[in-house]
Amino acid sequence: MVTAAAAERSRPVPRPRADALRNRERIVAAAREMFVEFGPEVPFDEIARRAGVGNATLYRHFADRAELIREVVCSVMDRASEQAERALAEEGDAFGALRRFVHAAADERIGALCPMLAGDFDKEHPDLDEARDRIESLVEELMARARTAGQLRTDVAVGDLMVALSQLTRPLPGSGCVNFDQFVHRHLQLFLDGLQAPARSELPGTAATLEDLRQRA
């Protein structure tokens, strides 16, 4: 009892308050929804309203737009990573696991990453690196299995899949994405068919890694 109290007092970061944590979660959730729907330029006041907090509360949690975007980006990546892990764990067929991940990632609105990554924010932040490394290694594993099974053409790399996946699932700005999804899954399916071995054409350029994307975005 005494030691616990002393430890709490001596800690420099004294355990965030429960309601503040709840607010933070609600803000991130609201931001994710609105970024996906309207792009990363949405007014902060709208995000705050949707989250049910005052606008200044948002600034208490995230010093600027960049910080909020980063948090949402990491959150989306993490959710996609979870999907990748499930696909790896639960799917028997190697290419089937890849398919499952791609469609699941689409449902997690991974396409929203594109416009968000393009905005001004610190692309060197460790949280971001961590989230990217995680998703990258998981997708690499998915692709490696499919390649080993002879189901995936050999001239594609992680970056190829991730960028195309992001682009094909990228929301149309200003539109509710409701009936767009049905098309998206068709396009993904077609793209996946193009990924299958044997290769039906020779690809231009060189295989893209996530590193290349970091340079560009």
Next chain:
Amino acid sequence: MVTAAAAERSRPVPRPRADALRNRERIVAAAREMFVEFGPEVPFDEIARRAGVGNATLYRHFADRAELIREVVCSVMDRASEQAERALAEEGDAFGALRRFVHAAADERIGALCPMLAGDFDKEHPDLDEARDRIESLVEELMARARTAGQLRTDVAVGDLMVALSQLTRPLPGSGCVNFDQFVHRHLQLFLDGLQAPARSELPGTAATLEDLRQRA
């Protein structure tokens, strides 16, 4: 061809002055470049500056952003239509013509249509209908030939190709697209491989027409 179409769209009534016409062309050209590079939200003053005219001149030619966007959309579509016509005329192999068109359309920045179409503008305008009908029928012809030749899977429609094409070539907001292109052509190639007959999987949803897109955007 494109100039003819554009001329038809201009006011036929009071015989436009030569310098006014030149200004109009320069504005559309500047807008196309900037829309592609920065998205359709670019400040009007910047477009005017790039075009080398005063901002009010821009308003003289285009009552609002919607009108300018529409003009640019039509212009991009027209240029893509030209590419489709050339592919039809000059390419022997049916699927090869389709491939050629897809890559050429990418170079014409057809991906910029997506964010532009999403903005608020009158999607019922006759100019737009005309340009869309033109590109649609041309692409349909390209696809029909490939299908007839047994090179194209039978469960895809024009809308599938056009939307995926737009999405895959869509510029990343805020970034010079320079080194992005090399990836884009890879993705297009993979997608085209997925379009080839025989179909490697069953597609979800139903084949998309351009009509469906009009509803959505």
Next chain:
Amino acid sequence: MVTAAAAERSRPVPRPRADALRNRERIVAAAREMFVEFGPEVPFDEIARRAGVGNATLYRHFADRAELIREVVCSVMDRASEQAERALAEEGDAFGALRRFVHAAADERIGALCPMLAGDFDKEHPDLDEARDRIESLVEELMARARTAGQLRTDVAVGDLMVALSQLTRPLPGSGCVNFDQFVHRHLQLFLDGLQAPARSELPGTAATLEDLRQRA
């Protein structure tokens, strides 16, 4: 002396707790430093941070900015009064005592009073009257001695000295005052030379008392 005066000013009623008193002192000290350095507009949160307390604690001790400013003003005046008392007690030469006080008051940042007095706060508060009366009578005594000794021109009053002293030592907003001090003491010295008898010119206006300043500020 200053602690005694400060203690008298605190609520005598409910017997304040020891840590609360310590907090109050730390807040006043922090506020004095920051007012001098950045002016009286500094964010309350910053003062609280420098004092090492939460912002709400600050409000517990001082209902609003006016109250805090008043406390700091009194504190600065008290410290200057102490200097005046020492000069009176320890300095043999009458004008030398005046000189010593002026330079010592400058080092106590008495110039910070000007911007602080200008802000909105209750200039009728008894604490303020008390502190002002104290410094005024002390400076009057210093001047009276010098005048009696024939060292001080006869057409100047306390207000003349106090205002000029405050103005000449007033910090430049936004700048660390480090190397400014060396100039300040030169200016004070020149002003003091102008105060010496015999008068070298006829002064415009009338001799200023501290009462006049109260009206104005």
Next chain:
Amino acid sequence: MVTAAAAERSRPVPRPRADALRNRERIVAAAREMFVEFGPEVPFDEIARRAGVGNATLYRHFADRAELIREVVCSVMDRASEQAERALAEEGDAFGALRRFVHAAADERIGALCPMLAGDFDKEHPDLDEARDRIESLVEELMARARTAGQLRTDVAVGDLMVALSQLTRPLPGSGCVNFDQFVHRHLQLFLDGLQAPARSELPGTAATLEDLRQRA
């Protein structure tokens, strides 16, 4: 003279419109008044209102607060320079000319320079250098004449006078300066008396040039 200098500062390129020039003048005039009265932090909207223009017009003429402050600073310096020129031209007695300039500069609110110089703005701008060089050389000339005539003590430099002058005439924030002026001229007179030869005391520190001030401010 001042108009000439101001004209030189304007863009030589596109020939400014008449009404725009009038607006610019009104904005600078309004800003000068309000900076003197309330300090350089006054809301831009208030300046615009006083100038009788919309707030955005203010931004058209001055990209940010720094630019407006710079213009006002130059304007105040130019007006003081004019006073120095008149004193040099019209006053027979050397020290009399210096006295006249000092009091006239006070009436031109030269004290407002202090808080304005402290704000964030580009202290390297050529306009500023020009205005400072002008006032500096004029005051140097005034002081040189008085020194040559044996009327000015030899251990003071331009910076000593300019800083003390600015400080002594510096407006009290938040107060209309109406009845403050009568005191100011007394203080200036006392300071001037202290400047007269023969020196009545030895000055601490070293003579200040305007260069030193540039470093500090």
Next chain:
DNA sequence: AATGAATGAGTATTCATTCAT
């Protein structure tokens, strides 16, 4: 017709102050 200038409405951001733990 063409243009530079003016404007008001909208957004981001800060900060004093109140509230809940």
Next chain:
DNA sequence: CATGAATGAATACTCATTCAT
């Protein structure tokens, strides 16, 4: 008592659009 969190009101700044030359 002490505190971190929440909030709304204020301000800076941008940009589409209209006005005057």
